Amino acid sequence: MTKEQQFKDYVMDRLPEYYDYLRIPGVSAQGTGIDATVDWLKNKFAEVGAKKVEVWHELGGNPVVYAEFAGHSDKTVLFYNHYDVQPPEPLDEWESEPFEPTERAGKLYARGVADDKGELISRLAIIQYYQENGGLPSKMKFVVEGQEEVGSPTIQDYVHAHKEQLAADACIWEGGGKDANEAFQITAGLKGVVSFDMTVETAEKDLHSSTASYADNAAWRLVQALNSLKDASGQVLVAGFYDDVKPLEAAAQKAVEEMEFNGQAIKEQFGLKRPFVTDKPAYALINTPTMTINGLSSGYEGAGVKTVIPRRALAKFDCRLVPDQEPRKIFNLIRAHLDQHGFEDVKITFNIGEPPFRTSLEDPFVKLNIETAQEIYGAEHTTVIPNSAGSGPAAQFVEELGVPLVEIGIGYGGNGPHAPNEHIRLQDYRDGSWFLYQLLNKYAVK
């Protein structure tokens, strides 16, 4: 048996031992299962040989689990993951229970398995393998936070407070994996995000709809405000929204041109029924900011008929931001837009903000990632992404710790994170673990 096969068999055999982690419903948005997840992690890090395990809670928010492992080289690799997951709703769209890991046709289904419990499981299984085969090649540190899915409101404070303790030579971010073309992705940045709620209140009581000939309606008022924000082509109409968008650097522009965006595959994966909102999807993924309605709620939403004028209406939003857009500035521009367009009565409340972040594709650690991927998957199956379309608190890590940062992992384009039936493919788990193992081996001796 080759060493590769032996390694892959090993991590696959370990996988079911981690199902308990997937069973804990640690939903930060709903405040459930946090303590149980922290306990599980603390015990597991100790079990796989951490020389130090700490639970940080002194700065508030859900606790941060920190672990430190000894290693042979003088290099230190820092891993960032989060233990919280998205709410499982809508429950009736899951084919198996969201918190009961279920294997079907080579896939493992569970809320959070892709984003990002499966990533941490892969990393822990690799550490187990190292422990049973002569020890870790480098020192490793883990920061596992519990509020990533609600915008990481405290992690930057913890990173700042524990700056010396977190010192490292490179940082591997929460996850990554295969793109829609089955190429392995090396990603060197993140979009930013700002999330806010928009509310309209037109009355203190719901009214009978027979009064609609004279009384205003919160739902209609919200629709008017929403419609003022975007034109029919999807362009955001908020003055100044695009002002801070920075042109891509040459290497990043080249990477975008080389990216294969398999629109057909995405359409099939998600059953998209509408055309794409852009004719440059690869560029848009990297460097186009977005304004997304995450949810709408107003009045009577149930079955049958209720002839009421809603007194309140809610829209939930996120905007994905690109360098150098700032979350608070974008929020303030939207407020100014509403005021300028006669929507002073429409309220917006800030939920979370994370700045965008992009590293140089010329960095040696980024280059080692690319070389390793090209060796394992072949150059034609390796994709370099200047920044992910997702968000996270990476900018703070890079600024505080001065480390190069990449996102690599065990996912693929069809994981369905945040949606019902979130899953990973077992093959990706196996192959992505092998990639990380090879990368860590190479980095130790570089």
Added chain:
Amino acid sequence: MTKEQQFKDYVMDRLPEYYDYLRIPGVSAQGTGIDATVDWLKNKFAEVGAKKVEVWHELGGNPVVYAEFAGHSDKTVLFYNHYDVQPPEPLDEWESEPFEPTERAGKLYARGVADDKGELISRLAIIQYYQENGGLPSKMKFVVEGQEEVGSPTIQDYVHAHKEQLAADACIWEGGGKDANEAFQITAGLKGVVSFDMTVETAEKDLHSSTASYADNAAWRLVQALNSLKDASGQVLVAGFYDDVKPLEAAAQKAVEEMEFNGQAIKEQFGLKRPFVTDKPAYALINTPTMTINGLSSGYEGAGVKTVIPRRALAKFDCRLVPDQEPRKIFNLIRAHLDQHGFEDVKITFNIGEPPFRTSLEDPFVKLNIETAQEIYGAEHTTVIPNSAGSGPAAQFVEELGVPLVEIGIGYGGNGPHAPNEHIRLQDYRDGSWFLYQLLNKYAVK
């Protein structure tokens, strides 16, 4: 003690005996409590001396309760009421339990007490009074249906099938009462209504919002479709929507001009935070059709952050119609509008439709109502309304049975039907019952 005071004391003393009727959660939209309400009514009609009580269910839908009382004159008065009520949601906005009648400060709170269980209670208490004081002055018939709040899908079939049995000289509709100026209203018609749901589906799965740079969003798509339906002033933009609106007849126009629309009182009652959508609210109530969003639902509507692209979005609608608009025709015009504006993918489904209806203010029974009200309340506190702003299946009754039809009752402008904390004022219950008692006495000898 005057006869008036003795009568009023009598109906007030009877009121608590009817609280059990208010306790039954007969919600047609949710399919609860229907059998229990029918049983209660059947027993109550027998208890107050009906010579015939029938439960009609042969044509499907919730049963219709029919009752017939003997009376001295050769005239017959037909009463229409409904025993179903609106859903009680949102429950957390009720100050007392919706299905536990609660008196506070001269008001009686319960779901359905205004619309229209309190009206039937008043009518039954009057019958009790007649039975204990020499019998009913005329024959009386009651039709109490169980699906008014979901658009009365079957009542016209029952009326047609029982046409001979329902023969009458005049019809008193479900309810009415005081307007915002505390004037007693005589109403001689109803607006029509068409209710429909609008749904957009852009994908088979919710997407992570990081894909919003290329993937469409059901909530945004719905907003665009909604916005195409109305302009900023509230004018409906659907071609042909206003084509069948008939000018008011002279007597109706005069009544509209005499109506006092106390905008300030309405604003205070409902805590309105926006200006009225018309500068002719009295006319609008009578003869302006509406298009109301009753509810919106899409994606994540809970607390906190969920960065998802909704795959589905729903808007629930009703349009109040005026003579001679037809529910199905209006629905078809909206479908055509969506198609013409590029929203072929936006689905609409028909829920209910009821045609509008307006009788002549010169009819002798209508005139008797006006005279009686002027005697009791004074001419300056009597208002004549060509048609209610609400809807109901009255048109079918008038057409099948050839009867004059009025709406009078025990409500007031602040009842809050369909909203949390629905209630009646006990004073209105007392006074409105006295009005009806006087009207029935006069009609019998006219």
